[in-house]
Amino acid sequence: MKKKAIIIIGVLILFSTITFSGYSYIKVKQWDSLILPGVKIENEDLTGKTKKEAQTILNDKYSSKVLKKKITVVTDEKKYILDYKTLGAKYKVDEALQKALSYGNNMNMFEKYKAIEHPRGKQIKLTFEYNDKTVDKILKEIAKDTDKKEKNATITKVSGGEFVVTNDVIGRKLEVDKLKTNVKSKIDGFTDEDVAYIQAPVKEIKPKISKASLKTINTRISSYTTSFGSSPEGRATNxxxxxxxxxxxxxxxxDVFSFNGVVGERKASRGYKAASIIIGDKLEQGLGGGICQVSSTLYNAMLSTSIVSVERIHHTISSGYIPKGQDATVDYGNLDYKFKNTFKYPIYIEGLLSNGNIYFNIYSSSTLTNRTYKIVNEVSEPTEPKTETIQDPTMYEGQNKIVKTGYAGFKVKVIRKTYENGNLVNTEIINKDTFRVINGVMKVGTKKA
Structure with a gap:
């Protein structure tokens, strides 16, 4: 009897299992082409929906709506419409649907049945994308329309000693990176706005030279003149x-003035000619001879201001056209004359030639004229040159020829005295130069007549 009861129970269990399995199979089979219960894409519950039904729901709520959205970028002059269709903006609906439909594929029949009868829920995010290169292209077009190059004011001295000053122009620059961030924040993700407005960030660029600053140039604060009237044609041309x-x-x-930077290289192609130049301790012919008179004249014009040289070197031989110790030699690529504008006002340099003279006039604000300057040079330890005599048998007795000119040596100290409203307020040593003695060489003839 006991054995018979066990057999009956076993049969019942087997029958129940077969019945449940069959029922489960039929139940699960009904969901083969449907999205399982509890599956959501964003906030849409797609339980029991076919792929086509779910696709229609998502397209209506997301894909079709997103194509109607627009972003308006506004500048001071123009409006730019960025519609989502042009941007290639879209939700990856098919990708999300594939995830929804494949949910449960890795479950066995009983696990899937459990997921149907007792859904735990599955949340799937919609991926949003757009063409970033299209955004860059549109922003580039906006920048092209918006950007405006700043323009410096200019100053020109005209006849009568008056200055003509042109207007400066303030530039504009679209802050492209900032605008791109703003645009992306509007199109990245979900937004309920059909039209989003963005004010384009535009930065003003002030020119370095304004009309107001140039208007402060109203008077001559210094000048200096040297003569080159006896110079040969090549030197005068240079x-x-x-x-x-x-x-x-x-x-x-x-600003720092560089003589070589402003004048440029002294080349024949630029019109420079050969003339006497100091090389070492003697005079030779070379391109650009006479240039140092220009740099030295300008140097002396600047000495009668409070400007201090950044770079200045004296010649090896004292120049006759300038007081001792007040010269400034230049050699393109090697030696330069430089000074820095330490005023709070601009400086305008006028260089003129007239009747064999070089004139340099320095103009700036009239507020600087309350000070005047006196340049004094103190020469010490003069040493006269010696002349070496070389006998030359190819020259007749009584004949002689200077092979090398001798120059006296000395030390010189240049002092600038500053007067304010006529009173001495400062005395400063500008430079201390040493010119070494250069001995001469002369040939004398020994050949009998």
Whole structure:
């Protein structure tokens, strides 16, 4: 009897299992082409929906809506419409649907049945994308329309000693990176706005040279003149070219003037000619001879201001056209004359030639004229040169020839005295130079007549 009861129970269990399995199979089979219960894409519950039904729901709520959205970028001059269709903006609906439909594929029949009868829920995010390169292209077009190059004011000295100053122009620059961040924040993700407005960030760019700053140039604060009237044609040509390069040069506060930088390389192709130049301890012919008279004249014009040289070197031989110790030699690529505008006002340099003279006039604010300057040079330890005599049997007795000119040696100290409203307020040593003695060489003839 006991054995028979066990058999009956076993049969019942087997029958129940077969019945449940069959029922489960039928139940699960009904969901083969449907999205399982509890599956959501974003906030849409797609339980029991076919792929087509779910696709229709998602397209209506997301895909079709997103194509109607627009972003309006506004500048001071224009409006730009960025519609989502142009941007290639879309939700990856098919990708999300594939995840929804494949949910449960890795479950066995009983696990899937459990997921149907007792859903735990499955949340799937919609991926949003757009063409980033299209955004860049549109922003580039906006920048092209918006950007405006700043323009410096200019100053020109005209006849009568008056200055003509042109207007400066304030530039504009679209802050592309900032605008791109703003645009992306509007199109990245879900938004309920059909039209989003963005004010384009535009930065003003002030020119370095303003009309107001140039208007402070209203008076001559210094000048200096040297003569080159006896110079040969080549030397005079070089002086004219270099002076012309400097004429009209403007230096804003903090700017550094470089003679070589402004005048440029002295080349035959630029019109420079051969003339006497100091090389070492003697005079030789070379391109650009006479240029140092221009640099030295300008140097002396600047000495009668409070400007201090950044770079200045004296010749090996004292020049006759300038007081001792007040010269400034230059050699392109090697030696330069430089000074920095330490005023809070701009400086305008005028370089002129007239009747064999070089004129440099320095203009700036009239507020600087309450001070005047006196330059004094103190020469000490003069040493006269010796002359070495070389007998030359190819020359007749009584004949002689200077092979090398001798020059006296000395030390010189240049002092600048500053007067304010006529009273001495400062005395400073500008430079201390040493010119070594250069002995001469002369040939004398020994050949009998």
């Amino acid at each position: 002086i004219a070219l270099a002076t012309g390069s400097i004429n009209g040069k403007l230096l804003m506060p903090g």
